Structures are given as structure tokens and as C-alpha cells.
Amino acid sequence: MSIFVDDDTRVVVQGITGGEGKFHTQQMLDYGTNVVAGAVPGKGGQEVEGVPVYDTVDQAVEAEDATASVVFVPPAFAGDAIFEALDTDLDLVVAITEGVPTQDMAKVNKRLGEVDTKLLGPNCPGIITPGEAKLGILPGNIFESGNVGLVSRSGTLTYQVVSNLTERGIGQTTAIGIGGDPIIGTSFVDALEAFEADPETDAVVMCGEIGGEDEEQAAKYIAENMDTPVAGFIAGRTAPPGKRMGHAGAIVSGSGTGTAESKISALNDAGVPVGDTPEEVADSIEDFL
Amino acid sequence: MKLHEYQAKEIFAEAGIPVPESQLADSVEGVLDAVAEIGYPAAIKAQVHVGGRGKAGGIKIATNEDEAREAADAILGMDLKGYTVDRVLVEQGVDFVDEYYVGVTMDRGEGKPVAMVSTKGGVDIEQVAEEDPEAIAQEHIDPAFGLHPYQARKVVYDAGVPAEYARDVTSILSKLYDLYEDNDASDIEVNPVMITADDDVIAADAVMNIDEDALFRHPDLAEMEEDAYQNDLERKAGEYGFDYVRLSGNTGIIGNGAGLVMTTLDLVDYYGGTPANFLDIGGGAKAERVANALDMVFSDENVDSVVFNIFGGITRGDEVAKGINEALEQFDEIPKPVVVRLAGTNAKEGMEILNTDLVQVEATLAEAVQRAVKNAEEVAQ
Structure with a gap:
């Protein structure tokens, strides 16, 4: 089992004719993902890597029964592309694009409350169910099928932790990058809820970072609702206040909210061990299993 | 911005x-x-x-x-x-009898803009928020509709603004929200709004920050951007287009992806060293960008040792290795010891290309960081 994507997922790639879209479509196909269509206005009728391109997402869904989309559209048009996907009744939209204006995302966020579609991202690496489907830019070869769920705000940190798990022979049910922006679709809590409901997931890794209060909310959710054990990691312990550490969302504000200490202590209080190193996170998972 | x-x-x-x-x-x-x-x-x-x-x-x-x-x-x-x-x-100069706070910002937890009004203006509003949160009235805004006039009135009355000034303060708030929306502001605030001895209501200070990701649709505002770097290194990082933050330690850090770079900083600290900087080369960096990153860190006089930590997803190990070679081969003597750790996409190809006469190679993140910390200690002595 897995969450959100599996080998029945049928993918439409928005922005498939661009450099990134094309490259990662090839990578997703190589991984075995069912990429069934592309959607690019004005490019309908073309083919990319053997995948038929349509002018609208609606046409792609109509013709190819797509159930999920991956958005590689440039930031200026990404908000609109996400709206198009949300209005087409897909199950899941994965927005890879980095640099989407925050006010565009506030409008998307409002729409999300009105539809059943899930959004991952933006500014995220995507989602992978090892051996079944990969939607996004994650390097497939580091993942192994198994029984640990993983949810993270950062792409490359996800790869680091996954490789620590895979090296020990610990595989993953599904790994999700939720994205590093201030306003994102799927939150830690949404992902944890799905892992808790998945009978195949026996333990979960949650990688957070400084900024915002999502990790604190996740800690509350874990304490109140989860039987599946969770191990945590928080990046940014040494980050100075007021400086944005790469991700738009990764900033400790002047009044001291969003600090690593606050997140670590919230998780510890919820019974979640937080590793000082990625290795220690893998140790905790090994203990759980 | x-x-x-x-x-x-x-x-x-x-x-x-x-x-x-x-x-x-x-x-x-x-x-x-x-x-x-x-x-x-x-x-x-x-x-x-x-x-x-x-x-x-x-x-x-x-x-x-x-x-x-x-x-x-x-x-x-x-x-x-x-x-x-x-x-x-x-x-x-304004002869004032009272000072208020009026502002609009994004509440990231709610994913919505929020309008805020307080009669405790003139001081650090974050301090008020911490010590007396009740003193700040808030109203969340549906971004599809904007700030309804009734909401502007409501938050002003909730804050306890006296009736004789309520209309003027409401008008300032409504105009601030319009500016916030029209200009893709991330924050906009007036602190203080002054009530003058003549009962006038005036914006005595003005803060307006713009979402940098939205500057492409505000060329007029982009032109108003002025360099504001605290030091030459941050200026250089701006020119190279790196996410860079200078810190006070002596172990220089280069990596890809914000979360992993932050983790590398944390590990330097964990293993007893002190991080000199945060430098994210971003995704998919080519050789030239890698060389620029090394140039950045080498030009920081505080740096005694460098750790280069790459976990390739869209970034390819062979490109990184090429960039490291290019940057280092121009020196007769390597200015500061460099430890490299390559993993992920094309890491194997990268390891084959990497000139190991010029760098120290470690297989894992923990080993790479420990070695760089040790190098920094030795150089500093």
C-alpha cells in the first residue's frame, strides 16, 4: 500500500514542452510512472517523449483519463496552471515550480478549501511510491519499497534521510516533499493523517525546518491521533533570527517564532524522538521496526 | 524586497x-x-x-x-x-496625542492575509504581540474578495479606536489593503499612525515590503530596489544569485537545497565546529556556478576550511566535480582545505572526474563534516 500515488495513477504533465518538463517526463517514464498526457496551451497535437500533448488539462483528462498532474510551469503562470488543475477534478496536483508569488498561492489556498483535489507544493520535489510511481524530480534510484513513510519540507534533505534508511535495508511506502514555501497545499498534518490510515506504513519520518508553525501543529496531531511511531528531524538549529535560509518559508521571525527549539520541544513532548543527525533518525526508525 | x-x-x-x-x-x-x-x-x-x-x-x-x-x-x-x-x-514634526498601529501581512498558518489594528502603536509591534496579544485586533481577509468595508470598520472598532478617529483610521487601513494587493506586498504597515493635537490622523512612518517572487509584474517597484548589503560578501552573493547568509564561524559550507545546507550547518555545530556561512547553489547547478560558490567562500577571510556537500536530484555530480576542478586548478596552492561529499544523481561519474589531489573526499555527510571541522581547527591554530 501507499498514499496518494500508486501504479494506477495516470499523470498529465503541465509544461511538458519546457526544458524541465521534458527532462523529468523522461525520468518519470523511465521510473515506470504512467505519464499519459501533457498540457501546454498552443502545443496541442504534439508529442513529447511519445506522450500526447493537449492544449488544456481538461482535454487531457477527457482523452487520457489523467488522475493527477505535475506542474513544471514557470512561476508567473504557475498559479493559473494550478487553478486549471484544481478546476478539472483531478485527485492530486504536484506543483514543482519554485518562486510562485505568495498572493497567488493565497488565492489557490482559498480554492483548495472548495475542491476535493489535493495539492502538493509548490516549490517541492514531488512524491514517490517506490517501485510504482514517481511524480516530480526525486532521484528514483535511492528509494526502496518498504514500510516507512516519509514527509519533508526539503527535497535534498529528504534524499539524505532516505539514503540513510535505504543503506540499512529500510524501504519506504511513500515519500512526500510538501515544499518550502510559506503557503503550501498538503501540510505535515495531512500527510501524517494519510500515513496513519495506511496499514502498510509501520513508522514515519518527518523532516521539518525553521519557520512557521506547521511542525508544532504536526506534534499536536501526533500526540492526539497517531498510533504509528514517528521520528523527527528539524533543520536550522544554527540559523540566526531574521535571515531567510534559502526557502521562502525558512525564517525565524524577529519575535522568536519558528525556531528549531520550539519545534523540537513540541515534537519531544508528543513522544517523537528528534535526531541530532540524519543517522540518529534512522536509528530511531530501526528501533521502532 | x-x-x-x-x-x-x-x-x-x-x-x-x-x-x-x-x-x-x-x-x-x-x-x-x-x-x-x-x-x-x-x-x-x-x-x-x-x-x-x-x-x-x-x-x-x-x-x-x-x-x-x-x-x-x-x-x-x-x-x-x-x-x-x-x-x-x-x-x-508632528505634535501628537496618541499613536496607533495599522498593518496588513500574510498569516502563513491560515494561508490568508490578515489586517491588524492596535491602539498601542509607536513601539515594536512584535513586542506588543508577545506581551499583550489582546491589544492587537485582527481580521482575516478572503483574498478572492479583498477587505470588505465592514471588515475594515470591524477591526478598527475591535481595537478600541475612539469613534472620532475611527473613520480616518478605517480609511487608512482600506487604502493599505488596496496597496498590499495591487503591489504584491508581503507586509505593509504604519507604525505609528499619529493622532495630532489638531485631531488629524497621519501616517508618521511607512513600512512596505514586496514579495520578490512577484517583482516580475511590478517593473516600477523593481526599479526602486536599492542595494542593501551588510557586507561585500553579501553583495557578491547577490551578483552570483546565491542564497547566502554570512555567519561568524570559520567552517565554510556549500551545498544544494535549503534543508540540506541548513542541516550541514547544524552538523558542523554538532561536531564542535562553527559555521561561517549558509550557501545554497540551488538545483541543477552547472560547473560555472559551482566554481563561483567556491570563489565566494574562499573570499571570506573568516573561513579556514570548506565542506562541499551535494546530494544530487536535479543537480548532477559530474557537473559539480567539473566546477570544483575548474575552481581549484587555477590555484598554485589551494587557499583553504576543501572536503567534498557527492551523493545522488551521477555521483559515481563525479567521483571519477574529481581531482583528488586538490580535495579531500568523504563518503558520508557525517564524515565530511567531521573532517572539515578538524581541518578548520588545524588551520586556525
């Missing part, structure tokens, strides 16, 4: 928000000319991107020419939290 007070006030004035009469000056003579026109008392205010200017000595009130000269002398050229003051705003 931060606007200066004088820039924000021009925008506010155009939108019909009442602001005090003012002029920009960059010399003592300029200040004296400006005050001669505006009259006394006058406020002389440093134009730098720093919070708490008043407390730090960047704002002074002058009631006569001697005081104006003295204030201009003191403020122009002063160092304010790492920024040199080269311009001041000379502004009509």
Missing part, C-alpha cells in the same frame, strides 16, 4: 493616505535647506533597511538650526546595525 520609508511614503501619498510633508537629503546642507522649507520642529530620519531606527539613534528631532545641523552630522554616515546611512528623510 524592502522599500525605504521615503519610497513607501511616496506610494502612500499617491494613494491618498495622509503623510507629513518631507524631503530627502544626503548632506548637512541639504538637510538645512529642507528644514528651512518645512519648518521646525522637524524629524531627521535615517533611510536604511533596519528596524528600530529610533532606538539605535537613527531618528532625531530638531527644533532649531543648531539641532538640525547636529542631527544631520550625527546621522549621515553613521553605521546603523551594519548599514551606512547615506540619506535622511527630513520631515515635518
Whole structure:
């Protein structure tokens, strides 16, 4: 089992004719993902890597029964592309694009409350169910099928932790990058809820970072609702206040909210061990299993 | 992107928000000319991107020419939290009886903009938020509809603004929200809104920050951007287009992806070292960008040792290795020891290319960080 994507997922790639879209479509196909269509206005009728391109997402869904989309559209048009996907009744939209204006995302966020579609991202690496489907830019070869769920705000940190798990022979049910922006679709809590409901997931890794209060909310959710054990990691312990550490969302504000200490202590209080190193996170998972 | 007070006030004035009469000056003579026109008392205010200017000595009130000269002398050229003051705003002094706070920002937890009003203005609003959160009235805004007039009135009344000023404060809030939306602001605030002895309501300060990701649709605002770097290294990082933050330690850090770079910093600290910087080369970096990153870190005199940590997803190990070779082969002697750890996409190809006469290679993140920390200790001795 897995969450959100599996080998029945049928993918439409928005922005498939661009450099990134094309490259990662090839990578997703190589991984075995069912990429069934592309959607690019004005490019309908073309083919990319053997995948038929349509002018609208609606046409792609109509013709190819797509159930999920991956958005590689440039930031200026990404908000609109996400709206198009949300209005087409897909199950899941994965927005890879980095640099989407925050006010565009506030409008998307409002729409999300009105539809059943899930959004991952933006500014995220995507989602992978090892051996079944990969939607996004994650390097497939580091993942192994198994029984640990993983949810993270950062792409490359996800790869680091996954490789620590895979090296020990610990595989993953599904790994999700939720994205590093201030306003994102799927939150830690949404992902944890799905892992808790998945009978195949026996333990979960949650990688957070400084900024915002999502990790604190996740800690509350874990304490109140989860039987599946969770191990945590928080990046940014040494980050100075007021400086944005790469991700738009990764900033400790002047009044001291969003600090690593606050997140670590919230998780510890919820019974979640937080590793000082990625290795220690893998140790905790090994203990759980 | 931060606007200066004088820039924000021009925008506010155009939108019909009442602001005090003012002029920009960059010399003592300029200040004296400006005050001669505006009259006394006058406020002389440093134009730098720093919070708490008043407390730090960047704002002074002058009631006569001697005081104006003295204030201009003191403020122009002063160092304010790492920024040199080269311009001041000379502004009509306001005789006030009360100070309020009015602002709009994004509540990221809710994913919605929020309007805020408080009658406890004039001080650090984050301090008020911490000590007396009840003193700040808030109203969340549906971004599809904007701030309804009733919501603007509601938050002003909730804050306890007296009836005789409520209409004017409401009007300022509504105009601020329009500016927030029209300009893709990330924050916009007036602190303080002054109630004058004559019962006028005036925006005495102005903060307006713009979402950098939205600057592409505001070319007029993009043009107003002024370099504001605390040091030459941050300027250089800006030119190279790196996400870079300078810290005070001696182990230089380069990596890809914000979360992994932060983790590398944390591990340097965990293994007893001190991080010198945060430098994210981003996704998919080519050889030239990698070489630029090394140049950045080498030019920081605090750096005694460097750790290069790459976990390739869209970044390819062979490109990284090429960039490291290019950057290092130009030196007769490597200026600072470099430890490299490559994993992920094309890491194997990268390891084959990497000139191991020039760098130390470690297989894992933990080993790479420990070695770099040890190098830093040895060089520092």
C-alpha cells in the first residue's frame, strides 16, 4: 500500500514542452510512472517523449483519463496552471515550480478549501511510491519499497534521510516533499493523517525546518491521533533570527517564532524522538521496526 | 524586497493616505535647506533597511538650526546595525496625542492575509504581540474578495479606536489593503499612525515590503530596489544569485537545497565546529556556478576550511566535480582545505572526474563534516 500515488495513477504533465518538463517526463517514464498526457496551451497535437500533448488539462483528462498532474510551469503562470488543475477534478496536483508569488498561492489556498483535489507544493520535489510511481524530480534510484513513510519540507534533505534508511535495508511506502514555501497545499498534518490510515506504513519520518508553525501543529496531531511511531528531524538549529535560509518559508521571525527549539520541544513532548543527525533518525526508525 | 520609508511614503501619498510633508537629503546642507522649507520642529530620519531606527539613534528631532545641523552630522554616515546611512528623510514634526498601529501581512498558518489594528502603536509591534496579544485586533481577509468595508470598520472598532478617529483610521487601513494587493506586498504597515493635537490622523512612518517572487509584474517597484548589503560578501552573493547568509564561524559550507545546507550547518555545530556561512547553489547547478560558490567562500577571510556537500536530484555530480576542478586548478596552492561529499544523481561519474589531489573526499555527510571541522581547527591554530 501507499498514499496518494500508486501504479494506477495516470499523470498529465503541465509544461511538458519546457526544458524541465521534458527532462523529468523522461525520468518519470523511465521510473515506470504512467505519464499519459501533457498540457501546454498552443502545443496541442504534439508529442513529447511519445506522450500526447493537449492544449488544456481538461482535454487531457477527457482523452487520457489523467488522475493527477505535475506542474513544471514557470512561476508567473504557475498559479493559473494550478487553478486549471484544481478546476478539472483531478485527485492530486504536484506543483514543482519554485518562486510562485505568495498572493497567488493565497488565492489557490482559498480554492483548495472548495475542491476535493489535493495539492502538493509548490516549490517541492514531488512524491514517490517506490517501485510504482514517481511524480516530480526525486532521484528514483535511492528509494526502496518498504514500510516507512516519509514527509519533508526539503527535497535534498529528504534524499539524505532516505539514503540513510535505504543503506540499512529500510524501504519506504511513500515519500512526500510538501515544499518550502510559506503557503503550501498538503501540510505535515495531512500527510501524517494519510500515513496513519495506511496499514502498510509501520513508522514515519518527518523532516521539518525553521519557520512557521506547521511542525508544532504536526506534534499536536501526533500526540492526539497517531498510533504509528514517528521520528523527527528539524533543520536550522544554527540559523540566526531574521535571515531567510534559502526557502521562502525558512525564517525565524524577529519575535522568536519558528525556531528549531520550539519545534523540537513540541515534537519531544508528543513522544517523537528528534535526531541530532540524519543517522540518529534512522536509528530511531530501526528501533521502532 | 524592502522599500525605504521615503519610497513607501511616496506610494502612500499617491494613494491618498495622509503623510507629513518631507524631503530627502544626503548632506548637512541639504538637510538645512529642507528644514528651512518645512519648518521646525522637524524629524531627521535615517533611510536604511533596519528596524528600530529610533532606538539605535537613527531618528532625531530638531527644533532649531543648531539641532538640525547636529542631527544631520550625527546621522549621515553613521553605521546603523551594519548599514551606512547615506540619506535622511527630513520631515515635518508632528505634535501628537496618541499613536496607533495599522498593518496588513500574510498569516502563513491560515494561508490568508490578515489586517491588524492596535491602539498601542509607536513601539515594536512584535513586542506588543508577545506581551499583550489582546491589544492587537485582527481580521482575516478572503483574498478572492479583498477587505470588505465592514471588515475594515470591524477591526478598527475591535481595537478600541475612539469613534472620532475611527473613520480616518478605517480609511487608512482600506487604502493599505488596496496597496498590499495591487503591489504584491508581503507586509505593509504604519507604525505609528499619529493622532495630532489638531485631531488629524497621519501616517508618521511607512513600512512596505514586496514579495520578490512577484517583482516580475511590478517593473516600477523593481526599479526602486536599492542595494542593501551588510557586507561585500553579501553583495557578491547577490551578483552570483546565491542564497547566502554570512555567519561568524570559520567552517565554510556549500551545498544544494535549503534543508540540506541548513542541516550541514547544524552538523558542523554538532561536531564542535562553527559555521561561517549558509550557501545554497540551488538545483541543477552547472560547473560555472559551482566554481563561483567556491570563489565566494574562499573570499571570506573568516573561513579556514570548506565542506562541499551535494546530494544530487536535479543537480548532477559530474557537473559539480567539473566546477570544483575548474575552481581549484587555477590555484598554485589551494587557499583553504576543501572536503567534498557527492551523493545522488551521477555521483559515481563525479567521483571519477574529481581531482583528488586538490580535495579531500568523504563518503558520508557525517564524515565530511567531521573532517572539515578538524581541518578548520588545524588551520586556525
